[in-house]
Amino acid sequence: MNILVVGSGGREHTFTWKLAQSKRCDKLYVAPGNAGTESIATNLPISPTDFNAIAAAIDTFKINMVVVGPEDPLVKGIVNYFRSKKEYDDLIIIGPDQTGAQLEGSKDFSKSFMNKYGIPTAKAKTFNATQYQEALNYLETQTCPIVLKADGLAAGKGVIIASNMDEAKEALKEILIDKKFSDAGNKVLIEQFLKGIELSVFVLSDGKNYIMLPEAKDYKRIGENDTGLNTGGMGAVSPVPFAQGAFLKKVEDQVIKPTIDGLNDEGIDYKGFLFIGLMNDNGNPYVIEYNVRMGDPETQAVIPRIESDLVELFEAAGREKLNEFSIKLNPKTAVTVVSVAGGYPESYEKGNEISGITNAEDDATIVFHAGTKTQDGKVTTNGGRVLAVTSLADSIMDAKTQTYSKIKKISWKDMYFRRDIADDLLKYSS
Numbered sequence: 001m002n003i004l005v006v007g008s009g010g011r012e013h014t015f016t017w018k019l020a021q022s023k024r025c026d027k028l029y030v031a032p033g034n035a036g037t038e039s040i041a042t043n044l045p046i047s048p049t050d051f052n053a054i055a056a057a058i059d060t061f062k063i064n065m066v067v068v069g070p071e072d073p074l075v076k077g078i079v080n081y082f083r084s085k086k087e088y089d090d091l092i093i094i095g096p097d098q099t100g101a102q103l104e105g106s107k108d109f110s111k112s113f114m115n116k117y118g119i120p121t122a123k124a125k126t127f128n129a130t131q132y133q134e135a136l137n138y139l140e141t142q143t144c145p146i147v148l149k150a151d152g153l154a155a156g157k158g159v160i161i162a163s164n165m166d167e168a169k170e171a172l173k174e175i176l177i178d179k180k181f182s183d184a185g186n187k188v189l190i191e192q193f194l195k196g197i198e199l200s201v202f203v204l205s206d207g208k209n210y211i212m213l214p215e216a217k218d219y220k221r222i223g224e225n226d227t228g229l230n231t232g233g234m235g236a237v238s239p240v241p242f243a244q245g246a247f248l249k250k251v252e253d254q255v256i257k258p259t260i261d262g263l264n265d266e267g268i269d270y271k272g273f274l275f276i277g278l279m280n281d282n283g284n285p286y287v288i289e290y291n292v293r294m295g296d297p298e299t300q301a302v303i304p305r306i307e308s309d310l311v312e313l314f315e316a317a318g319r320e321k322l323n324e325f326s327i328k329l330n331p332k333t334a335v336t337v338v339s340v341a342g343g344y345p346e347s348y349e350k351g352n353e354i355s356g357i358t359n360a361e362d363d364a365t366i367v368f369h370a371g372t373k374t375q376d377g378k379v380t381t382n383g384g385r386v387l388a389v390t391s392l393a394d395s396i397m398d399a400k401t402q403t404y405s406k407i408k409k410i411s412w413k414d415m416y417f418r419r420d421i422a423d424d425l426l427k428y429s430s
């Protein structure tokens with residue numbers, strides 16, 4: 001079949017890399033893609049939210065399956081767009097519809113959903129701008145640290161963890177009154193702070209059945225030892241040694257099953273990925289957030305651990321046959337380290353030539369592109385997060401050593417990466 005991947009980051013290069021390995025994949029397209037996808041598929045200069053242009057590409061290239069990478073087109077209704085047109089009845093789309101995507105698009109929606117279906121999460125209250133005084137009064141009854149969240153999509157910046165009441169009041173004013181996150185901050189959640197260690201759990205749902213994918217740990221801060229500004233993610237490790245056995249069973253029983261049942265009860269036909277950000281507090285899972293897509297850079301650690309054919313897995317999800325699918329996983333550990341442009345997540349340069357990518361790749365190591373493009377036959381930087389290097393090995397230590405030895409072969413002006421990815425997990429290895 002012919003397949004279109006929507007998006008341009010490391011997540012989308014990883015999907016494309018894995019889909020390209022399938023015997024079931026004929027022609028592969030990416031909209032808009034990057035220099036990495038260009039070397040294994042055809043890039044189409046189309047924005048992920050330009051649904052008319054995507055439809056035209058589907059018609060022209062006789063696309064049978066669309067894999068939606070980022071949340072933006074899902075929240076804007078790409079699935080509804082195609083499901084409302086009879087001629088696309090047979091098109092498989094991996095991603096939830098607009099209502100399902102509200103699990104990520106509105107933190108108020110997802111909090112109400114979790115409360116309705118008894119899914120463990122932090123206690124929170126929602127306020128709008130007309131309730132500013134009420135919100136302030138409520139805030140004063142709370143203890144710090146406290147978390148303030150803009151309701152809508154805010155490019156990963158809408159969550160403020162306030163360590164004292166002055167900071168919390170300032171954040172409340174910035175969101176509700178100063179409109180720092182514009183309409184995403186029409187409502188604010190004042191949420192209890194959760195203690196523990198974070199991890200990401202991934203599920204693929206066909207609307208009735210689900211498959212759990214490998215879990216991963218993300219490293220969000222720019223600086224080593226989790227310091228400095230938040231980023232999209234600086235590295236990932238899968239599997240996560242502190243989240244096995246009894247803990248994962250609790251996640252499935254207390255979080256995943258009630259979530260899938262709840263979606264069914266709400267009449268939401270959820271065919272796509274569900275990414276659950278969790279806090280492990282002394283062996284008990286609490287949901288921090290839902291995302292309606294795979295994580296980036298978690299995908300770069302999770303997908304290489306899937307041995308099954310990804311086209312067949314997606315076909316099963318699209319045709320409501322995940323109950324017939326038995327997923328095969330690689331037991332090895334994947335360690336992914338993201339290299340970024342100097343200055344990221346604040347301002348950074350684009351257009352610097354990258355050297356050494358092919359020297360970094362071998363049987364155990366893959367280089368996934370994120371913010372890259374081809375310019376005059378050369379691969380150059382084109383974003384904040386530029387590349388993700390993933391190695392698979394028998395232990396966390398070996399995978400980490402392999403990844404870092406390969407990163408050294410890559411360079412460009414002001415390249416930066418964290419040198420401590422996976423270090424916190426070494427204590428769990430035997």
Ligand code: AMP
Binds near residue numbers: 220
């Ligand atoms: P979100 O955009 O909801 O993923 O939040 C971004 C990050 O803020 C999460 O990955 C957590 O590290 C942190 N966070 C969000 N909510 C809470 C909470 N209730 N308690 C502690 N940390 C939180």
Ligand code: GLY
Binds near residue numbers: 232294295296298
């Ligand atoms: N790495 C976190 C995310 O994709 O949201």
